Amino acid sequence: MNFKKLIQTRRSVRKYERPATMWEVQDIIREAQMAPSWKNQQASRCYAVLSDEKVAELRERALPPFNQHSSRKAALLVTTYVKDLVGFSGEGEPVNEIGNGWGAYDLGLRDAYLILAAADAGLDTLIMGIRDADAIREILEIPENEEIMSVIAVGTRAEEPVLRPRKELDEVLKIY
Numbered sequence: 001m002n003f004k005k006l007i008q009t010r011r012s013v014r015k016y017e018r019p020a021t022m023w024e025v026q027d028i029i030r031e032a033q034m035a036p037s038w039k040n041q042q043a044s045r046c047y048a049v050l051s052d053e054k055v056a057e058l059r060e061r062a063l064p065p066f067n068q069h070s071s072r073k074a075a076l077l078v079t080t081y082v083k084d085l086v087g088f089s090g091e092g093e094p095v096n097e098i099g100n101g102w103g104a105y106d107l108g109l110r111d112a113y114l115i116l117a118a119a120d121a122g123l124d125t126l127i128m129g130i131r132d133a134d135a136i137r138e139i140l141e142i143p144e145n146e147e148i149m150s151v152i153a154v155g156t157r158a159e160e161p162v163l164r165p166r167k168e169l170d171e172v173l174k175i176y
């Protein structure tokens with residue numbers, strides 16, 4: 001799809017018809033890997049939860065009821081980054097005041113690519129930041145050196161989402 005159309009038509013979807021398949025997930029993660037990253041360290045990770053049993057466990061234990069509802073019939077991607085790497089010197093010191101915020105920045109870029117790659121493949125997504133990271137870590141055995149950020153629902157839409165309004169340009173852009 002034309003890129004402008006893609007970014008204008010992508011929406012967060014809260015009702016799914018079917019989950020993304022393993023092949024679809026592999027394709028969109030491969031494309032998302034083309035995102036830029038700090039010193040090309042590629043510290044972003046993705047845990048794809050596809051089996052019915054694991055999806056049910058993750059949804060019930062790690063998501064609040066409204067996100068459980070919104071992600072029904074979708075596959076779940078847990079996104080993390082390796083801590084104390086991106087934005088840190090070889091000696092393990094933060095290179096500036098942002099510290100591990102750079103890991104989150106890299107992951108946000110990777111996930112922006114991810115949701116656009118999904119949209120281009122005819123899949124819809126919902127990023128969920130309201131989740132229980134401790135439960136996710138336990139269920140998926142995610143190592144302590146990774147920061148768990150979001151759970152992303154991926155599947156095909158079962159309803160047409162509405163466009164959520166954007167702020168006026170002069171509120172978000174200052175030109176000097």
Ligand SMILES: Cc1cc2nc3c(=O)[nH]c(=O)nc-3n(C[C@H](O)[C@H](O)[C@H](O)COP(=O)(O)O)c2cc1C
Nearest residue numbers: 010011012013067070126127128129130131161164
């Ligand atoms: C970091 C982040 C966390 C979010 N967490 C949630 C969430 O927990 N539940 C939810 O329904 N939507 C969540 N959203 C989706 C936003 O509400 C949505 O992106 C925003 O309203 C704009 O709508 P659009 O994505 O359709 O353009 C999240 C989005 C981002 C980027």
